[in-house]
Amino acid sequence: MTILALDGVHKSHGRAAGAVQVLRDVSLDIRKGEVCAIVGSSGSGKSTLLSLMGLLDRPDSGRLRFEGEEVGAASADRLAALRNRRIGFVFQSFHLLPRLTALENVALPFLYRGVPPRLGRDRAAAMLERVGLADRLHHRPEEMSGGQRQRVAVARAVVGDPALLLADEPTGNLDSATARQIIDLFFALNADLGVTVALVTHDPAIAARCGRQLVMRDGRLDSAASGAVP
């Protein structure tokens, strides 16, 4: 079953004369429950592709369907609601709010759902426990290591029970041992919660662990190189 489908998507950055074609005629399907790696050299358009997949940006042309719903021209509020309930993000630089504790950071998505704060905090605490940070609930990001911060970010991404988890170089700022643990966490969550995962990575070892690789080359999807790993 397809959770996300891109069909002939184009995307350029910048205005008019200075516009740069970043994505050219990209078509792909993300299937429910898979773990998919997006690889490619720097500047090939991986982050741009991921932000389109996460409904953070709109394609210039082409079709974008999320869970069967045409979202290329959906309202900003509809996209926000889908991001809030159906999609989780993990970023290379964590993007935690520095003045909030781990618990408050993880509970943040519930703020935009109208979930009672207590219930939100309970679910956030449970998720922090799940990622192995039961003893760090009330620590602020500055009091935690990079690996711990990224765990908080992962907990925040999946606390709302999303269908799709997107990660843009989630291990880019981590040493290899910590990176391993984070990737392990993604696979565990994929197995436990059934969440579909798409992650951008430069690490061939990580890419090799994923069930499928999408290779970006100069704004195009290299379909010859892409595909399921044998």
Added chain:
Amino acid sequence: MADGESGGRRWRALAADALRNLGAMRQRSLLALLGIAIGTAAVVALISIGENAREHSMRQFLAMGADILTVQKDFSLSGRPAVLTRADVDRLRALPGVDEVAPLTMLGVEIRQGRTRLPSAVAGVTPEFFALVQAKAAQGRTLTEGDRAATVVVLGAGLARRLAEDGHPPVPGGLLRMGGYNHTVVGVLAGSTPNPVLPLDVDSTAFVPLSGVRRVSANSDITNLVVRKMPGADDRDVRQSMTNHFSGGAHPRPVMVQSARQLIVAMSDQARVHTLLLAAIGGVSLIVGGVGVMNVMLMGVVERRREIGLRMALGARPIDVCAMFLAEALALSLSGGMAGALLGLAAAAVYAWNAGWAFAPSVPSLPLGLGMSSGVGLFFGLYPAMQASRLEPVAALRGE
């Protein structure tokens, strides 16, 4: 999406979020808060002071009796100088609605008591005058019909106090020298507040019998008439018939007839203008504070682009982001407004205490002050909030 109940919870959670965010921008928030506080304090204090001043003068007026009218020669008109006569007194007294009329001659004379020489206002009056202006003797008595030909004087309380400064307080039976005659002090009046309707300040005047004025001055013409109307009579009617008395007949005389009502109207008009002016000054400081709020919020929007992007990625709608910044602006200006309102009331209380007025906190000034500060916060917070809500999630996340 959010139903009614969870909508309410959502807003409460957003408000708590706003307060936490403000705490993070402590220093700059404090500056903007100070601006709003000063502006609100100014509005509240100035309105309270203005209101207290108006109440004070009204109370004074009521105390002195709004029943009094005065007649004064009008010098501004050319031609025959007006002459006020004893006949006018009788004619005015006969007018309907007039209760009592007292003629008055005003002079400036040097009073001597032993070695002390004191220039003072002296008024020649008839005995009715004292009852008419409700002046009572603290020592001795006021003037009577029997004093008509006597060389006697009654002293206002303030004048007596000044004469006492050389160590010899004037007492009934003592002597004062005025215009070459020794006048026997027969009474000292009780102290009173100045009555702006009257042409003289009772407290600082020496009173001699009207018929004795020629002993202290060459010119003993009647200069003013003080009139009390009947309690039930309409002062406008009384004033009109008095004016008619002087302007009618073969020889119209230029006089000014004044009533307490005119003074009250003039004074409260003036007080209203003052209050408005002062409130406007407060409003200007509020706007300055509002610009401060806008500044804090705009810098906050720039500094927190990544946070805005992240919140959008987590599902904040543009209106949620807008509400977040508006709530912060509102929280900022409301807390400034509350501090300012208290400060303003305290300032007004100190001012009233200094001026010797009764202090009553102006009731409308509080909601007005708070309303103005939150209005200013919302108004000046709207632009930064709109800026924030219009950010594109991707661009904001990159911190551009």
